[in-house]
Amino acid sequence: MGHTNEHTGRETVNDVDTAEGSIAIRLKDVHKDYGTQTVLEDVDLTIPRGKTTVVVGESGGGKSTLLKIMLGLVKPDRGQVEILGRDLTRVSRRELKKVRMNFGVLFQNVALFDSMTVYDNVALPLRERTDSDPDEVRERVEEKLALMDLDGTNDKFPAQLSGGMRKRVGLARALVLDPKVVFFDEPTTGLDAHKSNEIYRLFYRTQAKLGYTAVIVSHDVPKIFKLSDFVALLADGTVQGCMSPEEFQLAENPRIRKFVETTMGTIYSSEKEEAGLYEKV
Amino acid sequence: MTQVFYRIGDRVLHLIDELGRMGVFLIACLAQTALPPYKFAPMIKQVHFIGSRSVFVIVFTGAFTGMVLALQGYNTLREFGSEGVLGSMVALSLIRELGPVLTALMVIGRAGSAICAEIGIMRNSEQIDALECMAIDPYKFLMAPKFIGALVSIPLLTFMFDVSGIFGGYLVGCGLLGVNAGTYFHSMYDHVDWSDIEMGVVKPLVFALLIVWIVTAKGFYLHLERSGGFGAEGVSRTTTSAVVLASVTILVWDYLISALML
Numbered sequence: 001m002g003h004t005n006e007h008t009g010r011e012t013v014n015d016v017d018t019a020e021g022s023i024a025i026r027l028k029d030v031h032k033d034y035g036t037q038t039v040l041e042d043v044d045l046t047i048p049r050g051k052t053t054v055v056v057g058e059s060g061g062g063k064s065t066l067l068k069i070m071l072g073l074v075k076p077d078r079g080q081v082e083i084l085g086r087d088l089t090r091v092s093r094r095e096l097k098k099v100r101m102n103f104g105v106l107f108q109n110v111a112l113f114d115s116m117t118v119y120d121n122v123a124l125p126l127r128e129r130t131d132s133d134p135d136e137v138r139e140r141v142e143e144k145l146a147l148m149d150l151d152g153t154n155d156k157f158p159a160q161l162s163g164g165m166r167k168r169v170g171l172a173r174a175l176v177l178d179p180k181v182v183f184f185d186e187p188t189t190g191l192d193a194h195k196s197n198e199i200y201r202l203f204y205r206t207q208a209k210l211g212y213t214a215v216i217v218s219h220d221v222p223k224i225f226k227l228s229d230f231v232a233l234l235a236d237g238t239v240q241g242c243m244s245p246e247e248f249q250l251a252e253n254p255r256i257r258k259f260v261e262t263t264m265g266t267i268y269s270s271e272k273e274e275a276g277l278y279e280k281v
Numbered sequence: 282m283t284q285v286f287y288r289i290g291d292r293v294l295h296l297i298d299e300l301g302r303m304g305v306f307l308i309a310c311l312a313q314t315a316l317p318p319y320k321f322a323p324m325i326k327q328v329h330f331i332g333s334r335s336v337f338v339i340v341f342t343g344a345f346t347g348m349v350l351a352l353q354g355y356n357t358l359r360e361f362g363s364e365g366v367l368g369s370m371v372a373l374s375l376i377r378e379l380g381p382v383l384t385a386l387m388v389i390g391r392a393g394s395a396i397c398a399e400i401g402i403m404r405n406s407e408q409i410d411a412l413e414c415m416a417i418d419p420y421k422f423l424m425a426p427k428f429i430g431a432l433v434s435i436p437l438l439t440f441m442f443d444v445s446g447i448f449g450g451y452l453v454g455c456g457l458l459g460v461n462a463g464t465y466f467h468s469m470y471d472h473v474d475w476s477d478i479e480m481g482v483v484k485p486l487v488f489a490l491l492i493v494w495i496v497t498a499k500g501f502y503l504h505l506e507r508s509g510g511f512g513a514e515g516v517s518r519t520t521t522s523a524v525v526l527a528s529v530t531i532l533v534w535d536y537l538i539s540a541l542m543l
Binding site for chain 2: 068071072073097098100101103105107108109111112113124125128129173183
């Protein structure tokens with residue numbers, strides 16, 4: 001059963017009966033151990049539809065594991081992972097595939113296929129997952145490449161592109177089927193400030209156009225806060241809080257406070273002063 | 282003492298885990314190979330990679346194996362006045378044993394190691410995760426063409442090995458050592474029967490399945506290797522272990538098939 005993307009007006013290949021309402025992803029009591037090490041402990045997280053939620057935290061704090069659990073690549077030891085109304089811990093392999101048809105993913109290392117051209121990389125999901133004829137594939141691939149300012153790169157191989165261009169190709173591939181949820185794993189890792197801004201600009205542009213739910217795992221604090229509607233801190237194996245960036249910077253939770261102070265101390269102070277001023281007014 | 286039992290138990294559990302994982306992997310690969318839709322372009326690409334690009338090395342190795350067999354066999358047979366059966370000796374050795382085994386070992390070295398490294402690198406660089414997230418079945422997309430490529434190519438390569446070996450034996454036996462050409466080929470006609478050909482067909486098919494299974498599974502589960510499968514060193518270590526495991530498995534199964542079919 002197809003769905004029409006309300007922003008593009010185009011029918012997508014999604015055939016999951018997505019739950020009505022405002023929740024895209026809901027994690028409940030998610031627990032994951034690797035051997036004797038507990039990585040995630042009773043994680044609860046709710047990600048609203050059509051919004052951008054950024055998951056931050058220290059390196060080795062379980063962010064990647066959390067992302068892989070949401071993608072269905074890692075099974076939690078217990079808990080529920082409900083995405084678009086389906087609990088990934090209870091679905092069959094076939095159903096998982098159907099849920100994933102609503103996903104777009106931009107991996108940290110982009111994960112482009114080295115032996116394929118840019119065009120073939122972006123066309124792959126269309127060729128493998130839809131019955132689109134070659135003309136339609138070409139039209140949709142070129143539309144996405146143009147959206148990413150990648151015109152003229154069709155016949156190039158990933159190795160011939162710069163890091164920023166590879167990220168943009170990865171984003172074009174992630175968005176080629178107009179997904180409902182897009183996951184970004186450290187989208188600006190390895191890029192300089194200029195290239196990072198370029199990726200953020202494209203993110204704004206595509207989200208405004210396609211209206212997808214974005215889940216971003218990132219280290220790029222505080223810059224990433226500008227993109228986000230909600231920020232969740234993963235620390236000590238659990239989500240310490242999920243709130244707006246403004247609330248996050250002023251939160252009283254000691255773990256969040258420590259994170260804010262260590263990553264953006266001066267901004268934290270200035271924001272607090274500002275908050276004080278607002279209260280007086 | 283407890284530590285010793287702990288380590289033994291740990292290894293046994295890991296072995297059972299790995300065997301189970303590889304069993305499930307084989308079933309998934311065979312199912313996806315057999316089920317439609319069939320995409321012929323990737324299959325032809327794999328037949329080209331495993332088969333066509335191995336032809337030179339197989340013909341070369343086959344010819345020299347036949348030449349050595351003829352040289353060694355002639356000197357032994359002459360002691361018993363049986364030089365006339367040189368042709369059948371060369372042909373039977375090649376068709377029953379050396380052709381399938383040496384072809385399999387050459388394919389493991391040339392294509393098997395490359396397949397394992399390719400899939401291992403895809404695993405390391407998250408390309409396999411990317412396929413899964415795009416709802417593209419990696420068994421269908423990556424493994425099925427390789428299974429078809431191996432199952433088509435290895436029996437054909439074995440056939441080429443046998444033919445070039447028989448021709449190599451002819452060159453040395455008849456060209457250098459003076460065995461009559463008619464006797465060489467007629468003894469083959471007399472002694473090589475259908476059961477020998479059967480063995481020469483069954484073995485390459487079984488070996489092809491074993492090779493492609495082991496090298497693809499090792500690459501696919503690179504991240505679960507106990508010794509650490511990440512990075513260039515992890516890929517290199519896993520490729521080496523896949524080549525060793527595949528080679529040893531071929532020799533063991535060669536014995537088992539021979540014992541069953543003789």
